[in-house]
Amino acid sequence: MIPDLRIGLGEWELANPVMTAAGCAGSGRELARFFDIARIGAVVTKSVTLEPRAGRPAPRIAETPSGVLSAVGLQGPGIDVLLQRDLPWLLSRGARVVVSVAGGSADEYAELARRLSEAPGVAMIEVNLSSPDPARGGRHFVQDSAAAARVVGAVRENARADIPVFAKLSPDVSDLVGLAADCVEAGADGLAMINTVRGMAIDADTLRPAVAGGMGGLSGPAIRPIAVACVYQVHAALPEVPIVGMGGVRTGADAMEFLLAGASAVAVGSALFHDPSACVRVVRELERELVDRGVERVGSLVGAAHRTAGAAGVAAE
């Protein structure tokens, strides 16, 4: 038996539930040297901005136990280069392309959505809400539900109707379920979670923070339990809303954990730093997990933890 790995993400169907995570796959070309990028569910681009961005100074990345602390600062060539160079290249390779967008105001996000809607082939827009809002002293949009909803609404209004819009949520908020509900209310077709968790490491030799930005975003297996909890919680509250789960996915078993918690797809992030072919390996391992359990359709796993062990979990509380 070959299990059916196709998965629905709202209206959109993916060949399999494994995607790259924003900011961890370069322009796609880097990873295409190691595997056929058409074989994974989708490639998610680095968050694109209207103008080029130089990012933050080095050191940008530090290794922490089972984690990666990063403060790259959205270095990228801007939307023009994405549309002229990277997007056509990805499409020519048969990849399904999700474009992650980031901006400094709802207007900038709206403009990005308009530009992407004019280009052929964008399969989905992911709204990176962990970008600083200059109007509010540099706090991230995601830290204020109303600001996040405004941005998501602006993208939904300006994006072509057939392009799904997913809001990427951060765990560093006081009311994640409320934020998720507000984003959906504002027009998000689905949710991507989680973005990195704020963290810090200090180098005992230089006596300085290990990344030049001071604090950074923690990713990797160290944050997986946090991510699974977020997906579980939001899926319980909003069971109809499709979720792309991410945070420390390194193996097929990790991917399955996210599906059981309620994600319909998963994204592989910093594991790609360690293993550039991680995405295809996770697909293969996930298939193995299904075969071993006699599961015929990957979709049947989505949210399964809520239907079975969930009841026992509630009883134990």
Next chain:
Amino acid sequence: MSDVRPVQMSSPVLTVRQVDAYHAITVVAPGIAERFRSGQFVAVAVGGEHSSMLTRRVFAIHEVKPDYGGTVEFLFTVRGRGTAWLAERRSRDLLDVIGPLGRPFPLPRDPVNCVLVGGGAGSAPLFPLAHALRRRGCRVDFVLGAATASRVFSAITARRIAETATFTTDDGSFGTRGRVTDVLDQVIDDACSDVVYACGPMPMLREVTAAAARHGIPIQVSVEETMACGTGVCMSCVVPVVGEDGITRMARACVDGPVFRGERVRFDDVGTIPFDALGAPGWKARASGEDRAREAG
């Protein structure tokens, strides 16, 4: 990005040995050995399959041999848990290795006089380069420097390959006391050098680039910048480099380098985002200023 497609392999360790103050590991990696060009490097996973150490450790390839279908040797110093784990490997252990990575040293078409300048472990990638240059009929002169005698790498091999080999140490325990740049001008003059190749710490590369500029000869530098993946996706190893269009970009040492033309690297701005770099706060103002200057001119 380099045209050569890297491979990811599970490579058996052949030997782990001590060379001067360094460790050297030889792995059986035919796919990497046959693609290798001097200046390229490998990215190695450390700590085993379920390791908590998620970033790769990156090492310049020091030697490639046809033995066992193709072996690759790289040097390292124990600096932390990852390199300590590497030093404990024994023959037949498997290492997850990706390579060859990065832009190699460009080789001259004609037989010219080349001076190769290395600092500490940065000397390692210059040895396969020296062999490649010799095969093309080039004259090779080595200038190798380090903190102390035991950190001067493979002095004997350098003497054997090169027309001349000059050594410097900070403490004077071997060769001339001082820096490679203290002797470089003389070597360039004596050898009538046409081109400089250099690998080592950034401050050394800056000085060597200045020396090449004084003599009006081209210089290729291989930069040492901390990398977390080696494949171009993590964006950690950025260096400000001026492009052919005159615009400074935060170039990734792993895929855009590690070899750059020396005069293109903004050494004084390493570790910062220069104000006028593409996408930095000042780049647009500068670009439009130049437009105005052109229009006025």
